Structures are given as C-alpha cells and as structure tokens.
Amino acid sequence: MLEGLVMNDYPLTIQHILDRMRRQSGDAQVISLRPDGTKTRARYRDCAERIDRLCGGLAALGVKEGDRVGTFAWNSQEHLETYFAVPCMGAVLHTINLRLFPEQIAYIINHAADRVIFVDDSLVPALEAVVEDLTTVEHFVLIGDGSAGTLPNVVRYEDLLTGNEPFVYPAIDERQAAGLCYTSGTTGNPKGVLYSHRSNVLHSLAECLHDSLDIRAGDRVLPVVPMFHANAWGLPYACGLVGASLVMPGRFLQPEPIARLIEEERVTIAGAVPTIWMDLLAYADEHKPDFSSLRVVPCGGAAVPLTLMQGFEERHGVTMVQCWGMTEMSPLGSCAREPAGVVGPERWDYRATAGKLAPLVDARIIDDSGAELPWDGVSPGELQVRGPWVASRYYESPSEDHLDGSWLRTGDVAAITADGYVKITDRAKDVIKSGGEWISSVDLENEIMAHPDVLEAAVICMPDDRWTERPLACVVRRPGTNTTPADLREHLLPRVAKFWVPESFAFIDGVPKTSVGKFDKKALRARLDDGTLTVSVAGPATT
Numbered sequence: 001m002l003e004g005l006v007m008n009d010y011p012l013t014i015q016h017i018l019d020r021m022r023r024q025s026g027d028a029q030v031i032s033l034r035p036d037g038t039k040t041r042a043r044y045r046d047c048a049e050r051i052d053r054l055c056g057g058l059a060a061l062g063v064k065e066g067d068r069v070g071t072f073a074w075n076s077q078e079h080l081e082t083y084f085a086v087p088c089m090g091a092v093l094h095t096i097n098l099r100l101f102p103e104q105i106a107y108i109i110n111h112a113a114d115r116v117i118f119v120d121d122s123l124v125p126a127l128e129a130v131v132e133d134l135t136t137v138e139h140f141v142l143i144g145d146g147s148a149g150t151l152p153n154v155v156r157y158e159d160l161l162t163g164n165e166p167f168v169y170p171a172i173d174e175r176q177a178a179g180l181c182y183t184s185g186t187t188g189n190p191k192g193v194l195y196s197h198r199s200n201v202l203h204s205l206a207e208c209l210h211d212s213l214d215i216r217a218g219d220r221v222l223p224v225v226p227m228f229h230a231n232a233w234g235l236p237y238a239c240g241l242v243g244a245s246l247v248m249p250g251r252f253l254q255p256e257p258i259a260r261l262i263e264e265e266r267v268t269i270a271g272a273v274p275t276i277w278m279d280l281l282a283y284a285d286e287h288k289p290d291f292s293s294l295r296v297v298p299c300g301g302a303a304v305p306l307t308l309m310q311g312f313e314e315r316h317g318v319t320m321v322q323c324w325g326m327t328e329m330s331p332l333g334s335c336a337r338e339p340a341g342v343v344g345p346e347r348w349d350y351r352a353t354a355g356k357l358a359p360l361v362d363a364r365i366i367d368d369s370g371a372e373l374p375w376d377g378v379s380p381g382e383l384q385v386r387g388p389w390v391a392s393r394y395y396e397s398p399s400e401d402h403l404d405g406s407w408l409r410t411g412d413v414a415a416i417t418a419d420g421y422v423k424i425t426d427r428a429k430d431v432i433k434s435g436g437e438w439i440s441s442v443d444l445e446n447e448i449m450a451h452p453d454v455l456e457a458a459v460i461c462m463p464d465d466r467w468t469e470r471p472l473a474c475v476v477r478r479p480g481t482n483t484t485p486a487d488l489r490e491h492l493l494p495r496v497a498k499f500w501v502p503e504s505f506a507f508i509d510g511v512p513k514t515s516v517g518k519f520d521k522k523a524l525r526a527r528l529d530d531g532t533l534t535v536s537v538a539g540p541a542t543t
Contacts, residue, residue, distance in 0.1 A: 031265055054082070070109060079143075080227075084240070100190065102130050180194050194395050200231070224276055266293040328410075333355075390408050392408075443496070444500055453478050475488065
C-alpha cells in the first residue's frame with residue numbers, strides 16, 4: 001500500500017454544512033411565511049448563532065448523544081434550526097409526519113423513544129389527542145406564541161435559546177445516525193429509516209449536480225414538500241451546503257399562497273408532489289401569476305402526468321423535472337432530464353420516465369425467478385437499488401423482507417434503458433394481469449389524464465370471471481364537464497393497446513391521498529370491495 005497517496009480521512013457530517021452556512025454563505029436567507037400572513041427573514045449566519053444556542057438549550061434539557069428528538073411542525077426557520085442543532089450535537093432528529101392517524105403518531109413517537117418534541121402551536125391539539133399514550137417524552141418545545149393546551153412540561157422555543165453557555169460541538173462519526181423518518185405506513189405500522197451524517201452529505205452533493213436538481217448558490221428554493229417527509233427531499237441540507245436561500249411556506253400549501261411566494265420572493269426552485277402542482281396549474285391558468293423566476297421544478301412522490309409537465313412548460317414557461325425515490329433512499333434515486341442534444345418532441349420520451357439513475361445509485365431488474373434482466377428498456381421486473389444513501393435495514397426491526405442480499409427491494413415494477421433511464425410501470429401491488437398479459441396502471445392513468453375533461457385518474461385491479469383481472473378507472477372530472485365512459489374509451493383506443501382499454505369506470509369526487517400526497521389505491525380497492533364505489537360499464541371486453 002502506498003501510504004503517501006492516501007487522502008485525509010475527513011468526516012462527512014452535517015456539522016460541515018452548518019460551518020459553511022456560518023462562514024461562507026452567511027448572507028443567504030431563510031424566509032418564513034407566518035400564520036398571520038407576514039414574513040420573517042433571517043440570515044444564515046444569524047441562524048447558525050441561534051443553532052448554537054439551541055444546542056445548549058437541548059443539552060440543558062438533558063438531551064445527550066444518540067437521543068431522539070422529535071419535530072411536529074410545518075416548514076419554518078425554527079424547524080430548519082432543529083434540522084441542524086439536533087444532529088450537530090450528536091442526537092437524532094425524528095421528523096414526525098403530522099398527517100398520520102393518531103394511533104400511528106403515538107406508535108412512532110414511542111418506537112423512536114423521543115425524549116423531546118418540538119411542536120408548532122397550531123398543531124398542539126393533534127399531540128394533545130395522543131399525549132396520554134406517550135411513554136418516553138419528557139419535554140415539549142412550543143414553536144410560536146399560541147397556547148400549549150394541556151401538554152405537560154412545556155418550554156417555549158425562544159426561551160430555550162436564552163441564557164445558555166457557548167456550546168462545544170462534539171466530534172461526530174460520519175456513520176452515526178443523524179435523522180430518523182418513518183414510512184407512511186400504508187400497510188402495517190410505519191417503519192423507521194435512519195439517515196447517517198455521511199448519507200446526508202453525499203445525498204446533498206448529488207442533489208446539487210446539474211443533471212439532478214441543479215441547486216446553486218444564489219438560488220431561492222421553496223420546499224413545498226413538508227420537512228417531515230424524507231428530510232423535505234434533502235433540500236434544507238443541499239441548500240445549506242451550497243448557500244442557496246430557503247423560502248418556507250409554513251402551513252400555507254394552497255395554490256394562491258404558493259403562487260404569491262413564488263412571485264414575491266422570486267423563487268428559482270420549488271419542489272412538491274404532483275397533486276400540489278395539479279392544483280397550482282389550474283390556478284395559474286386562471287390567474288396568470290408571474291412564474292418567470294422559476295428555473296426548475298422537481299416533482300416526485302408519485303408518477304408525474306406528462307400533461308402536467310407539458311402544461312407548465314407550454315403555458316407558463318416552467319421546466320418540471322420528474323424525480324423518483326423513496327423514504328428509504330433519502331429519497332433521491334433518479335431525475336428525468338433528457339440527454340444533451342435531444343430536442344423537440346423526442347425529449348418528452350425521456351422526461352416521461354422516472355429518470356436517469358443518480359450517481360452512486362446502483363440498480364438492477366429482477367424477474368420472478370430471481371434472475372437479473374438486461375437493461376434494454378422493455379424487460380420489466382422488480383426494481384432493486386443500493387447506494388450510500390440507501391437504507392440497509394429498518395430501525396429496530398428484525399424483518400429483512402425488504403432486502404435481497406445487499407439490495408433494497410423497492411416494490412416498483414420497472415425496466416431500465418441501456419443508458420440508465422428508469423421506466424416504472426407500476427407498484428408491484430398495483431399491477432394488473434389480464435388474460436395473462438400485464439397492464440401498467442401508471443401508463444393508463446397518464447393517458448386518461450391526457451383527456452382535457454379529466455382532473456385526476458387512478459386505475460385499480462377489478463376481478464373478472466373471464467380475464468381474471470381487468471382495469472377499473474376511477475376518474476375525477478373537471479367541474480362543469482360530463483365526460484362518459486364511452487368518451488374515455490374513444491380517447492384511449494388510439495393511445496394504448498386495445499386490451500388495456502377499461503370497460504369499467506367509476507366517477508368520483510376526488511382520488512383519496514396518503515399522508516404524503518400519493519394516490520391511495522388501497523382506499524379505492526376497499527371501496528370496491530365494500531360496494532361503495534359506483535361502477536359504470538361501457539360495453540363488452542375488448543381483449
């Protein structure tokens with residue numbers, strides 16, 4: 001071994017990101033939209049000083065290295081400060097999904113063994129409902145000037161920052177836990193995913209690459225995606241790393257305040273799930289807000305309809321980039337940017353995929369027998385991944401059903417092209433096999449949503465005596481329209497294989513959503529099973 005050529009064993013920790021915010025990006029800002037509609041602004045260097053004092057306050061409450069500290073909060077300056085203070089003092093940040101059921105909220109707090117929980121004053125009632133079931137929480141830290149209700153042992157956030165001795169940051173191993181986020185728990189109890197300091201730093205670097213989210217110093221980034229969901233897609237740490245400013249929407253996730261924030265703060269990057277952007281596109285078409293500052297809009301969490309991306313670009317000049325990932329992947333897995341030199345209609349063929357695999361993320365496609373399939377873009381199988389920000393196990397869980405050796409089983413059915421673009425055709429639990437042939441619910445949904453009268457569409461599997469399974473299209477029509485099943489079948493026939501075209505449709509008021517904004521097909525299947533979904537049939541089977 002040539003010892004003289006070995007590089008420094010430099011630790012990759014969130015402390016390094018905090019130091020860059022303090023020293024090199026001190027004038028970058030955190031802008032927070034407050035409950036009364038006003039906005040506050042703080043420079044990164046001022047936030048860093050507050051983070052120092054917050055660490056001292058947490059230490060005074062008895063928080064030690066390795067302890068879990070929960071947050072039950074909207075996107076704000078204070079939440080950002082906890083994002084850095086907790087892991088930088090050696091504790092573990094547990095971001096609690098406030099949209100879970102009360103029983104699930106109590107479960108994950110107890111499972112994580114949180115000692116302290118930060119809570120927005122507007123969210124106190126949700127914690128009051130479960131406080132008697134919490135077994136490990138010793139203190140609640142209240143963000144805001146509102147009432148703490150009946151929560152015990154409450155300390156106000158600003159009081160926690162006062163009167164503390166200068167905090168001395170400990171040396172941290174880059175592989176120790178920095179964050180803990182639980183999956184949304186659509187089946188069984190939510191499962192915890194631990195993020196390390198090293199994984200967060202590498203993930204942040206990947207997000208700043210041009211072919212990824214392309215976050216730069218000088219950007220003004222609006223994370224509409226909640227900070228309790230997969231570290232807000234890693235945006236707070238990536239922005240801190242390069243010195244991009246952050247615009248925090250608080251609890252205002254509706255089209256009007258989001259559009260106003262983009263206009264007033266000249267936002268350059270904004271990230272959210274497709275349902276948010278569907279509503280915003282409808283608002284923009286009517287009210288024509290100024291979106292000229294937007295450079296890129298990363299969109300993910302669910303398949304992004306091609307019509308949504310085209311609508312923003314063609315009518316408002318906004319480039320939307322589809323991204324794919326999972327909580328277990330921190331969450332970045334791929335981004336759908338077309339290759340250099342590809343122009344015109346052909347570029348939509350690339351933009352409609354889940355994207356090209358991010359650097360350092362490995363993937364493979366496995367068939368039912370466990371054999372690896374070629375990267376030919378047409379051979380579908382189970383998508384498996386591994387990489388430095390991909391989870392190897394769940395927190396305090398003995399099960400390894402999600403693993404295939406060192407590979408994470410994503411639960412997605414996909415093919416990969418020869419140049420590394422992932423084409424997801426379905427979730428494994430959502431695929432439809434009709435007469436022995438596969439039907440992609442994702443592709444079928446996108447084609448249905450291409451109809452001008454359709455606002456949303458979710459396709460689920462419906463039992464069929466002859467074909468075993470057939471697709472049932474659950475459709476939300478735009479207000480004032482009365483599209484029929486026959487209209488939709490006529491729309492689909494030239495767009496998809498004939499046997500894909502559904503005979504059965506259910507017109508609904510809205511597609512149910514999970515706690516993180518994805519279509520909740522489980523809820524639709526339950527409605528089909530219990531007879532509360534009204535199904536219209538439009539003729540005989542076409543297969």
